[in-house]
Amino acid sequence: MRELKIVAVVVAFSVLTYYLVEPYAHHEMHKQVDAQGVEIKVESHGFTYDGSDDIAEAERKGDVALAQKKKAFWAEVADISKLKGDAAVGEAGFALCLGCHTDTGTNLGGVVPPSLEHAGRIYDKNYLIALLKDPAMASNVNHKYADTLLHPMGSIASMMSDKQQIADVVAYLLEKKAGEVTPEEAYDEACMRCHALRYANITQLGKTPSFKQEKDALAHKIKVLDEQDAIKAYMGKLPPDLSMIIRARGEHFMETFIENPQSQLAGTSMPRVGLNHEGYEKVKEYLTEAGDPSKKAREDLGPWVIGFFVLFALLAFLWKKHQWRELH
Amino acid sequence: MAHFEKANSLGEWFEQRIGLSTLNRVLNTEYWIPKDINFLWAMGMLLAATFGLLVISGIFLLMYYKPDSNLAFDSVNYTIMSQVGYGWLWRHIHGVGASIIFLVIYIHMFTGIYYGSYKRGRELIWLSGMALFVAFSAEAFSGYMLPWGQMSYWAGMVITNLFSGGSLEAYGLVEWIRGDYVPGDAFLTRFFMLHVLLLPLAIIGLIVFHFGALRLPHVNNQQGAEIDFKEAAELYKAGKKKESKVIPFSPVFLSKDVFVMGVYFILFFYLVFYNFEFAMDPVNFDPADGLKTPAHIYPEWYFLWSYEILRPFGKDVGLVAFGIAQLALFFLPFIDRSPNVAPAHKRGLFVVWFWVLIIDMIVLTAMGKLPPTDPTFALIGKLAAWTFLALGPILVLITSFEKKIGKGA
Ligand code: HEM
Numbered sequence: 001m002r003e004l005k006i007v008a009v010v011v012a013f014s015v016l017t018y019y020l021v022e023p024y025a026h027h028e029m030h031k032q033v034d035a036q037g038v039e040i041k042v043e044s045h046g047f048t049y050d051g052s053d054d055i056a057e058a059e060r061k062g063d064v065a066l067a068q069k070k071k072a073f074w075a076e077v078a079d080i081s082k083l084k085g086d087a088a089v090g091e092a093g094f095a096l097c098l099g100c101h102t103d104t105g106t107n108l109g110g111v112v113p114p115s116l117e118h119a120g121r122i123y124d125k126n127y128l129i130a131l132l133k134d135p136a137m138a139s140n141v142n143h144k145y146a147d148t149l150l151h152p153m154g155s156i157a158s159m160m161s162d163k164q165q166i167a168d169v170v171a172y173l174l175e176k177k178a179g180e181v182t183p184e185e186a187y188d189e190a191c192m193r194c195h196a197l198r199y200a201n202i203t204q205l206g207k208t209p210s211f212k213q214e215k216d217a218l219a220h221k222i223k224v225l226d227e228q229d230a231i232k233a234y235m236g237k238l239p240p241d242l243s244m245i246i247r248a249r250g251e252h253f254m255e256t257f258i259e260n261p262q263s264q265l266a267g268t269s270m271p272r273v274g275l276n277h278e279g280y281e282k283v284k285e286y287l288t289e290a291g292d293p294s295k296k297a298r299e300d301l302g303p304w305v306i307g308f309f310v311l312f313a314l315l316a317f318l319w320k321k322h323q324w325r326e327l328h
Numbered sequence: 329m330a331h332f333e334k335a336n337s338l339g340e341w342f343e344q345r346i347g348l349s350t351l352n353r354v355l356n357t358e359y360w361i362p363k364d365i366n367f368l369w370a371m372g373m374l375l376a377a378t379f380g381l382l383v384i385s386g387i388f389l390l391m392y393y394k395p396d397s398n399l400a401f402d403s404v405n406y407t408i409m410s411q412v413g414y415g416w417l418w419r420h421i422h423g424v425g426a427s428i429i430f431l432v433i434y435i436h437m438f439t440g441i442y443y444g445s446y447k448r449g450r451e452l453i454w455l456s457g458m459a460l461f462v463a464f465s466a467e468a469f470s471g472y473m474l475p476w477g478q479m480s481y482w483a484g485m486v487i488t489n490l491f492s493g494g495s496l497e498a499y500g501l502v503e504w505i506r507g508d509y510v511p512g513d514a515f516l517t518r519f520f521m522l523h524v525l526l527l528p529l530a531i532i533g534l535i536v537f538h539f540g541a542l543r544l545p546h547v548n549n550q551q552g553a554e555i556d557f558k559e560a561a562e563l564y565k566a567g568k569k570k571e572s573k574v575i576p577f578s579p580v581f582l583s584k585d586v587f588v589m590g591v592y593f594i595l596f597f598y599l600v601f602y603n604f605e606f607a608m609d610p611v612n613f614d615p616a617d618g619l620k621t622p623a624h625i626y627p628e629w630y631f632l633w634s635y636e637i638l639r640p641f642g643k644d645v646g647l648v649a650f651g652i653a654q655l656a657l658f659f660l661p662f663i664d665r666s667p668n669v670a671p672a673h674k675r676g677l678f679v680v681w682f683w684v685l686i687i688d689m690i691v692l693t694a695m696g697k698l699p700p701t702d703p704t705f706a707l708i709g710k711l712a713a714w715t716f717l718a719l720g721p722i723l724v725l726i727t728s729f730e731k732k733i734g735k736g737a
Contacts, residue, residue, distance in 0.1 A: 003366045010368075010435060013686065020694035021629045022606050028698050028705075029624050199406050240614075244405050248613035291613075294409065294416035301417070302601030306594060313590030316583065323583040326569045327363060 030253075034060050042263045044255040047277040049127045050074055053260045054140050073137050077130045080163045085171025093169040096159050105205055107227060109152025110234020111193040112204070120178035122186050122279030128173060131274065132156055132166045139271030140262050152234070183289065186282035190273050191242065194231055199243040199290040204228060235269045246284070246291040254284070356578035360557050360564075362549035363575050369547060370588035371436040376535065377589055378429045378596075383528065385422040388415075393474065395520035397513045400476040401615045420600045420608070426468050427607035428596060430630035433461060441660065442682060444669040445548040451661040452541040458658045460534045463527060465631070470523035472628065476516060477612030482625045484511045484519075494644040510618060552670040624699065632696030633689045637717075639700060640710035649717060656720055663723055666730035674733060677726040681719065688715045 051074030058067035130138035211217040335341035394403035408415035446454035507514030564572035638650035695709035
């Protein structure tokens with residue numbers, strides 16, 4: 001039938017145009033190529049960390065020495081990972097952490113060290129090991145530091161000299177600091193020290209309380225501004241508010257970026273955070289609550305509205321048939 | 329003062345004063361439409377319906393939107409999207425509607441071109457249609473500024489920059505348009521005014537004119553056949569519906585319009601709920617930041633073909649080519665020299681011209697978004713732009729030699 005042929009032509013051209021300006025163009029726009037023009041595939045590793053990205057980056061830069069260093073580093077991490085840690089022994093080592101991770105909101109070297117209450121739950125085991133060996137290497141921002149000791153948590157390297165000690169502290173975290181975590185707690189511990197989230201009323205200093213006096217509100221605001229200045233000095237720029245980030249970036253970008261910020265923004269100062277799969281899902285849930293809270297309502301309502309129009313079209317078709325019955 | 333009897337019913341009361349039944353006859357039951365038309369003739373009604381949907385959803389958005397460069401982003405993304413009940417639904421309908429209406433406009437235009445519905449009495453329909461296209465483009469662009477995201481800001485910057493006229497360096501004009509050196513509050517509020525008042529008024533006026541221009545020449549038909557509407561209408565009214573070449577708009581043609589509309593709305597709401605990123609660009613969910621240029625600045629998909637005519641040339645040549653491209657389609661009724669009103673496939677070379685035009689515009693659209701830094705894409709874009717520019721003179725040539733088709737096709 002002629003009319004169906006026309007439908008087919010119209011649909012074919014529309015779909016072709018859609019394919020070209022959406023999936024294809026976006027693939028071409030965000031394609032990364034190395035110096036030889038070969039496409040670099042940026043892929044998620046399921047929120048596990050073995051340094052393969054970091055090593056490949058160093059190799060692509062042609063920095064052989066750095067690549068060697070990273071290889072050795074992550075090989076050692078893998079070794080420590082095999083050791084059997086003793087949580088009871090690790091508790092003593094963990095006391096060292098509390099010297100900085102005070103949970104009092106005190107800035108230290110640029111940011112407020114996060115609460116470690118769920119560290120064993122939201123971070124990957126290998127990442128934690130790497131972090132205690134060398135924070136700058138672990139979070140893949142070693143390019144910013146001539147010496148790891150300059151990293152605000154860098155002195156940990158001198159405190160944790162022994163492989164077994166690291167294994168013990170990590171075992172402690174995985175056992176004692178691994179309770180149920182809410183999406184908000186995951187966000188607070190992993191991202192909040194750098195990123196405000198104004199749609200959830202969150203600044204780098206946590207939830208903004210409601211003040212009775214305007215004076216107190218302003219005083220708090222000044223504290224926030226001071227904190228932001230410190231972060232700016234540390235990061236080189238104020239990390240963006242993440243309120244709408246869930247709509248502004250695609251799933252693939254978010255996953256690969258959180259696993260390894262360098263993979264999407266080469267040279268960025270944002271450190272790798274080291275979330276495991278659960279940690280990421282929780283953070284994502286919280287970002288969705290802030291930036292796309294109607295996602296669920298949308299998905300629930302969709303079938304009803306579409307169903308209505310299917311019915312509508314069906315009835316309209318019958319009406320049309322009826323009206324046109326005597327015409328041919 | 330005319331003589332008025334006391335009315336016995338509300339219907340009669342209106343009948344006396346506004347002539348409802350005459351109105352109904354003229355606009356509906358005796359507005360004759362050729363029988364030999366396909367679903368492409370329902371596109372006009374789809375446009376009217378989508379425009380209606382845009383107006384309604386726009387009114388809801390307008391209740392919460394704040395035209396202030398400090399508040400706009402959050403009023404849309406926080407207040408409307410998460411605080412107002414179903415605010416997200418109105419916004420998605422508005423965003424998807426604004427994008428998909430252009431797909432329908434393009435289908436509608438190409439239908440007109442294919443069947444030669446722009447000439448021999450239908451010039452005003454075409455010209456008012458093109459005016460609608462321009463008005464809709466301005467409406468879409470001004471609306472795109474309102475959420476004050478990164479793409480709003482940078483598209484606003486790039487497009488207003490075009491008014492500097494290349495080497496003319498008319499930066500004064502650019503500043504006058506912006507009300508500032510760079511897009512800012514004054515820029516946002518004036519585009520707000522344009523978007524919610526002046527342009528919609530102009531569009532409504534143009535739609536009325538477009539419909540009016542249709543009434544005397546009537547819509548075309550699949551064969552471009554000339555119809556004696558009076559005679560055909562008499563046949564129809566005498567009950568010889570099979571023999572008559574026409575049908576009344578309402579309810580007969582309307583029933584088909586409504587069916588096509590139903591199918592269209594299935595697609596429409598699928599996009600609203602599940603696939604909206606083509607219409608609501610993720611980049612625009614980053615707030616406007618004058619200090620941070622996005623990695624890729626591109627217009628919405630429906631402007632890409634003309635953007636690509638601008639881009640591959642040097643700045644002056646590009647602007648001239650762009651200007652020609654904007655205006656070229658207006659002249660279609662006058663550069664098509666053939667006397668035939670017939671579907672393209674009966675018009676010899678014209679059908680080749682038609683498909684080359686479509687493919688060329690799709691190629692331009694694709695290249696307009698792809699990064700111009702890639703030499704292959706840049707070259708294809710340039711060739712496509714030249715092709716577009718050449719299609720005008722070629723049309724004059726091939727239609728001048730087109731053979732006249734005998735009547736009664
Ligand atoms: C959103 C804006 C528009 C609306 C609401 C609209 C509406 C309509 C309607 C209801 C019809 C009659 C039914 C049909 O043939 O589809 C029509 C016909 C027509 N329109 Fe539009 N239109 C719009 C934009 C345009 C544009 C952009 C053009 C092209 C420049 C155009 C060109 C035409 C032509 C040539 C016809 C006559 C078709 C024929 O005789 O077969 N219209 N329009």
